[in-house]
Amino acid sequence: MGSFFAGIKAGTLSGILYVAGLAAFNILLLYALKADVLTAINQSNPVACPMVASVNGSVQDCFDLVISVSVPFVSFVSIFVVLFISGLFGLYFDSLPGRSATVRGLFLGAITVFCMIFVVPLLFGLGLVYAFDEASSIATAVFLLCWTPAFGYLLGRLYKKYTRAVEFSSQDPDLLKVVVDGRDRTGQVKTFATTSSHKLRAEVAEGASFREWDATEGIGIEDSRSFETTMEVNGNGKIIGNVSSKY
Numbered sequence: 001m002g003s004f005f006a007g008i009k010a011g012t013l014s015g016i017l018y019v020a021g022l023a024a025f026n027i028l029l030l031y032a033l034k035a036d037v038l039t040a041i042n043q044s045n046p047v048a049c050p051m052v053a054s055v056n057g058s059v060q061d062c063f064d065l066v067i068s069v070s071v072p073f074v075s076f077v078s079i080f081v082v083l084f085i086s087g088l089f090g091l092y093f094d095s096l097p098g099r100s101a102t103v104r105g106l107f108l109g110a111i112t113v114f115c116m117i118f119v120v121p122l123l124f125g126l127g128l129v130y131a132f133d134e135a136s137s138i139a140t141a142v143f144l145l146c147w148t149p150a151f152g153y154l155l156g157r158l159y160k161k162y163t164r165a166v167e168f169s170s171q172d173p174d175l176l177k178v179v180v181d182g183r184d185r186t187g188q189v190k191t192f193a194t195t196s197s198h199k200l201r202a203e204v205a206e207g208a209s210f211r212e213w214d215a216t217e218g219i220g221i222e223d224s225r226s227f228e229t230t231m232e233v234n235g236n237g238k239i240i241g242n243v244s245s246k247y
Contacts (some may be wrong), residue, residue, distance in 0.1 A: 003163055003193035007090020008083055010158035015082035018151035022116070023075040025143050027067060033136055038063060078116060085112050090159060093191050105156020106149055113148040163191045166219060166231075167238040175208040176243035180231075186241075192233040202227040202241045211242040 030037055041062050089096070089108045096104040168178040168185040178186045179201040192198065200221070202210045210227040218235025231239065 002090045002093030002191045003196065004087045004091040006159055006162040006191075006193040007087045007093070009162050010090070010155050011083050011086020014151055014154040014158055015079060015086060017154070018112075018147070019075050019078045019082060021147055022078075023071055025140075025147070026071055029136055029139060030063070030067060034063070036136075081115055081119070082112060085115065086155060089155065090163075093159065093163075094189075101156040101160035102153055103156070105154070105159065106152040108155060109148045109152025112151065113144055117144075162194055164194055164218065164233050164236050165189055165191055166233060166236070169238065169240050171240060171242045172208075175205045175245065176210065176241045177203040178239065178241045179203050195232065195234060197230050197232045200229050200231045200239070202243070204243060208243050208245050211244050214240040214242060 038059050042059050085108065089105070093101075093104060096107055098104040098107055167189045168180065168187070170176045170178055170186050173186055176186075177184050180190070181198050184203070200213070202213075204210050204227065213221050213224045213229070215221050215224070215231070216237040216239075218233075219237035219239055220232040220234060221239075222230040222232075
């Protein structure tokens, strides 16, 4: 459990920087190796110039289309792909491998680069980074190995900034379960978006009665005496459900 919208929020800035960096690298690489690119296009690669057949242009026209149309289009699409992945990062943050937000962000970065290389070309027929020979492939691989961890690091840092961790515990787990938004969270630490509100309920066993909620600073409880209430997350903290036996 985590926050999908906090993931989107963190992914907006980090995703734009990531895709913009990839697009800029792609354009610089195309111009730096323009002679080789024109040769590759001249050897008829439909992926290199998907619009050339409709405009009946020259090799140079095809090159210009790749720069002015293909790269911006795929960059635009990739922003939404990155935002969706970032949302999933937030939603499943607590289940991802790694102990810190930064490590989990780096893990997400690996998934992102996989999608950029394989998923986007499969869906739209055009890769974000254009590698056409051994030199460009090596340059692209080096760039991705350096740039993608930077995206993951920034995503993890921003997500941590927009969220707070809350620990849920019970005075007696056999008598009381702490249920948050319909799920048993007793003994767990979960991540929530800052200033978000969530349903809090004490599930009490037969023969026991609910007493009150105890919460540390940063966690607001609407009615600490009610077994079913609302909590507001303003900071990291802990909630304890207190219970007493009737016998």
